[in-house]
Amino acid sequence: MKNPYMIRMNVIEDCIDYTNVGGLAHYDFYHPVEGIQKDEMDCMHFSVPETKDVGYHEHSWGCETFFISQGRMECCVLGRRFYMCPGDLLHIQPYMGHSFKPAAPDTKLNILFQTMDMANTTASRLFMQQNFPGVFESPETQKVLDVHYGRIPRTFPAGGYVPEEEVRELRRDGEGLITHTCDLTTLQLKVGRWETHGEKEIWALCMKKGAYAKWQKNRPEYHMFYVTGGKVAFNVWEAHDKTVEFTAESQSLIRIPPYRPFSFEALEDARMYDLDCGALLQDLLEEINTLKIQDPDKLSDSRFMKNLYERFSFFYTDFNIIP
Numbered sequence: 001m002k003n004p005y006m007i008r009m010n011v012i013e014d015c016i017d018y019t020n021v022g023g024l025a026h027y028d029f030y031h032p033v034e035g036i037q038k039d040e041m042d043c044m045h046f047s048v049p050e051t052k053d054v055g056y057h058e059h060s061w062g063c064e065t066f067f068i069s070q071g072r073m074e075c076c077v078l079g080r081r082f083y084m085c086p087g088d089l090l091h092i093q094p095y096m097g098h099s100f101k102p103a104a105p106d107t108k109l110n111i112l113f114q115t116m117d118m119a120n121t122t123a124s125r126l127f128m129q130q131n132f133p134g135v136f137e138s139p140e141t142q143k144v145l146d147v148h149y150g151r152i153p154r155t156f157p158a159g160g161y162v163p164e165e166e167v168r169e170l171r172r173d174g175e176g177l178i179t180h181t182c183d184l185t186t187l188q189l190k191v192g193r194w195e196t197h198g199e200k201e202i203w204a205l206c207m208k209k210g211a212y213a214k215w216q217k218n219r220p221e222y223h224m225f226y227v228t229g230g231k232v233a234f235n236v237w238e239a240h241d242k243t244v245e246f247t248a249e250s251q252s253l254i255r256i257p258p259y260r261p262f263s264f265e266a267l268e269d270a271r272m273y274d275l276d277c278g279a280l281l282q283d284l285l286e287e288i289n290t291l292k293i294q295d296p297d298k299l300s301d302s303r304f305m306k307n308l309y310e311r312f313s314f315f316y317t318d319f320n321i322i323p
């Protein structure tokens, strides 16, 4: 039986949809949720580099966050060409030209969407291709769809390659915009709230065995995690007296729907993205750093700290993942 909370990204049967046309496979993991159409994710799997390119284009709304899980991708962003490797993350905002060309066999490009509604775009394409052959591919239809989905086709830039470290939109493996370290976890801010229309932050959690967090409150938001290394145990409360327990391994997505308390714990050294961090975690960690220097006694004042956590929408009820 399918685990309702976890998708093993390399297992076709776990996906909500899978198509493979001409050597380009699409794995659909999740459709969007909530008013801002967040937490939608899929994967493009290019079996050979010659399969197909994603042409240079930009969007007039939404965000796209790209992860390479295997292979190598030649990217072009804002006119600069560079390579993206497994473990790297690339975050694209509106009016930023971007394109992708696989540069190694079996390259997998995982894409997290915000306010893009890719599921409807794909459904429309499939409907037209199945029922009105040739219509979808016609320039007239493409023009209409570009307007409808806020997509702006662009001429491929003539610019050359630049060193990866010059591309600010590329967040390389092991690096964060800002890094915070505590005993059992290193937190790397991968995408700031200022880059997601204020909706969320994306963090990489490098956890040692025993790092854990528990969210015991019933709240209306979705949560989504992406495990990229090690093993992480999850518990999801489906009722006051019923929990579902499972272990997520590398290349697993976990999505917790609203009103289900949950917890996670690293069973061994593990790496995991929080793809949808609703807390203002960067702000909270700044406040904690200031307290450490200016008023360290406050850190053991549980009432004061509880108020501080709530002020920054950090609703975990028990944890050792932050200082």
Ligand SMILES: [Fe+2]
Binding pocket: 057, 058, 059, 064, 098
């Ligand atoms: Fe795009």
